[in-house]
Amino acid sequence: MTETDNLPLFKILVADDEPSTLAMYKGVLSPECIGENGLLELNALETELFGKYTSIFLPPSYELVMCSQADEVVDAVKASLKDNRPFAIAFLDVRMPPGPDGVWAAEHIRKLDKDVEIVIVTAFSDIDSKDISRRVPPAHKLLYIQKPFHPQEIRQFTSALCAKWRLERDLQVYRSNLEKQAQKRTLELSAVNRQLELEIAERRKSEERYRTLVELTSDWIWETDENLVITEADPKVKALLGYDPDEIVGRPLSCLISEDDAERTMVHVTSNRGPFRGFRSSKIHKDGRRLVIETSGMPVWDGSRIVGYRGLDTDVTAKVRAEKERQELEKKLARAEKMEAVGALAAGVAHDLNNIMTGIIGYPDLILKGILKDSPLRDLVTNIKKSGEKAAAIVDDLLTLSRRGVPVNEVVNINAVITEYLDSPECQKLRAFHPGVEVERYLDPLAPSISGSPIHIYKTVMNMVSNAAEAITGSGRVSISTRGRYIGEPLDVDEDMKAGDYSILEITDTGMGIPPEDISKIFEPFYTKKKMGRSGTGLGMAVVWGTVKDHNGHIEVKSIVGKGTTFTLYFPVAGPGASHDRSKA
Template sequence: MPREDSLTPRILVADDEPSIRELFREILAGDPEDGPDRRFDDLERRLFGAEGQGREDSRPCELTLVSQAVDAVAAVESAVSEGRPYAMVFLDVRMPPGPDGIWAAERIRAADPGVQIVVVTAFSELDAQDIARRVPPADRLLYLRKPFHPQEILQFARSLGAKWRAEREQSAFNERLKAMVEERTQDLALANRRLQEEMVQRDHTASLILVAKREWEATFDSVQDAIVHLDDAFRIRRINMAAARISRKHPRDLVGVPMESLFGTEGGQAVRDMLPQAVETGQAAEVSLPALGGVFLVTAARVPEDAAGQPLTVLVAHDITDHKRMETQLRHSQKMEALGTLAGGIAHDFNNILGIIMGFSELMAAQAEPGGSQQRRLGQILDACRRARDLVAQIMAFGKGGDSLMRPLALTPLVEELMKLIRASTPASIAIDVKRRARRDVILGERTQVEQVLVNLCGNASHAMGHGHGRLEICLDDMDLDQTESSRLGCPGPGPYLRLRVQDNGHGIPAGQLERIFDPFFTTKKPGEGTGMGLAVVHGVVRRHGGCISVSSEPGLGSVFDVYFPLVAESPALDAAPAPKAPSGRKGRALVVDDEPALVEIGVEMLRGLGWSAEGLEAPNAALARIEADPSCCDLLVTDLAMPGMSGLELARAATALRPGLAAVLVSGYGDSASPEELARAGVRAVINKPVSPGQLERVLEEVLGAPEEPRVRPEE
């Protein structure tokens, strides 16, 4: 509520006549001790003879009296600035010598729009409408005509004072109400702001949850391992895209169904069996899932409660099929490498034994009576030795790869040339189709071995089709293998390859035999039809050429063999440095060196039979000492390649340094030797593979002594 003093109305009276001002003072102020109400009542009784009823509102007023309009305006402006405005102003219209009351009313209204203005005038010619227009609003503008009755002044004062107090109280109430509303509004605004902040935070949290959910779903579906959620009844609750992709089914088709729909009956049982231990230990278990086409490393974890409050088991299956396949290929490769090493060592010893048997047999046959029984028997021995030599050659090709003289080799012309032989040896009922699609066909290889690969594969294909109608297809394609494909095939690494494909529509190979077809001496042919070395030799040759081989077969439909050779840029073979040329047809002194005494004896006998003056030694160190003591002791050095203490290559290098112009010939029981450059630097004119026949030795000596442009490798005959 407003203070009591703030509800005491202030009244301003402006009139130029002192008597009027005094009258207003007596009516509105009077003697303070009498009190205004009693004085007003007494005055009323004296003037009108009526019994006063007393004022309804006995509160006093504060009266200000001025004589000029200018003073009235100044008093109102001062009261407004002090914050104690007047409740009402009584203005005389004419107040000479200054401005009139209407002029003052306009300025007072401008200074205090809420003040009640009472225009007091004795003139009737005033235009009330003009005054109302000049001093709005009309409800705060009143007129009092002179002469007036004091009761009129009193009534004006009471009524306007009551109105002013009511307005003040209403204003105060409004202010309080406004303050309460503002306070409540502030509280509501604060609550609303907090609510908005909570809503923003909630929206932000919901957005983060949505983003996290999307990220989780993206991660869930981008993982390449199969992820499966199972309930306690082994029904699928959810799977990721990897599991769907492996199963070739849409995820929604698998939700709610038993896990056997995904893993198959056998795989489902395997998962059930491994789950308890996998959940308890957290260790992965290797599980075969035929329905998904491979072997998987499966881990399992228990989720006590999902969003629906149900327990879950989470399975993560990592496909290790390719890894297992590569493990198998690695074991197979290691096995083949071990067998190759063993075969190479055995072949070397066999060649030495065969060399002794064949050498002495040929020497005896040359001395036997022509057409006699002894010559026929020796001929049978030599035939058996040649068959054994061929078998040993296959073993060496499997184990060591044969000759090491690798040169750039174009396969397209090689295949075209071999087709003449293959067509001649293939039944006419089998159609042969050769497709040459390779734009690049140059590999680093040894021609004889590559020919052996193609002949073996085509021979096996022809045998698989028999004498009935069939089709043999040979294709050459060049391609680039990436890391994944090269690993799958078992090739050494990614890069450009030439693929040689041999495909037939024969009886095919049973699945149980596919893993063994490259094993030495394994064959599906009848006794006497094959040795079981063909595909083993092919595998060894391909491996030595830095390639790989794959086979696919289906019984009754045929087989496909794909051989991959690394492609190289075509370039000419490196020529060996020329060696000094010996006189054509020259027969001089020869030195034979071999750690096998019988082979030394045979070599000396063969050379003597060819017109050479020959001697033999069993130790390379002794041979080197012999040449060092007398460099002219020999014009020809025939030495074994592999000997204890010093190799034949080292002996040839040292001997030719002591005896320039010395012709050196290496004899190898392993079927391999050094590179052409190394042979040329060591002065080696030729390399002969054991076992050696007199005719073979004679032809080699004629060639190397007559035209020693480069070292020559002569296979056994």
């Protein structure tokens, strides 16, 4: 089998009333017309221009269908569509007596096939191209060649238009698949959203039940003199704080309050000239437990003078805990809604932006092949291509978020992924852009492997290192370390963190640090404090968060403004069901 056996077969429709012209088309578009010497010359020219040989000049295979009348053209297009083998290009002579002309045929072809590339061929200069463009839209799929023409023109037109036709068909399939995936993920996120709403509703019902129970329970009542020394204590203080009444009568009220809350509580009680409700403070149980107590009270008056205070203490520790849990659920719901919105946005971007990027990314390569190496247009065309690639990177980040939840079960050596990135062109480019930033690695060779996707772990490392470098102004240091650790008790990292063995990836920078009020926002989609146009889209850390969560991992962030930030990523080690490790260090 030769290389040409693997090339695509394009159907070409040629319509002309002159047999000699039809014979010329057949001779020009037959693969053997180029010849072995021609191929050698083209490949030598490619090597000279680009420094390598990629076989792009091997001739594609064409299936030619010849017609001499316009009605035959329409019948041929109908037959090709019925067989699901549409034409890529139709070369149409304008005048084909005695039947309808080529423009008539073009109109009917376009109604049948919106994708075929139509080339109007004429020996007459009096044709109205504007009228033809109006009758045979769209204009970008309608070209003109005037007779007489050189055979090389036909060959070049055919090669370029076939490549354009194939690229557009591939993009249609690609967009369709992206839309289906985005729609599927949007439905999944909607289901998660509904589930979280049900959980929140259930939590609120639970809070309401708890509130009812609290109202039915008997809280302890206390009374003090004007100096806040306890004079009376309800027996229920035993159940609440563990003291018998006689243990606290005669003692200052502050003896029951935590040291850091005592002064604030005393000021609040004594500053009120009337009733006060719902004041919260921390009180210490006899066994040392710290309780959140909600106090309601009022001054006791003797005429115009305050002679004491009377109040009611309610233990709201469980209520406060429930409120925190509800807030966490609401945060998860908000994050799910944002991710759902990103999924919907990804579908729209995949459909709309990819239409725009079709020309921005695809056509520059074709243009670069047709212009000289020293042409002043080459830099402009290259910039167009780079802009398209940046737009494609944004779409890729959006689609990474919209495709979250795809199961991965490959053993990944984190040290190998880090080493691969640090030796990559992306990292070299980052170092060149931040020459004052030193990147250090401290990789524990015994760090255990994890189960997941090496591509997503690579992107996580890339985003984290890039963010760390950009956080440094001037000179500084970015440190990357790995280690293994067994965690027996859950850390403060995540309430859902389970005990077990973890592979830990830690990235530390000596940059500007993150203000405490911003730490909770950095993983939100589109959140960024970078200057617009400098770098980043606000999606990098959202992608990191999504990747870590998809790997059942956890993220811990510690930062000091002006000194730097440390991100610690915890990944469960690979289980027995993971596939073979493809990335050994």
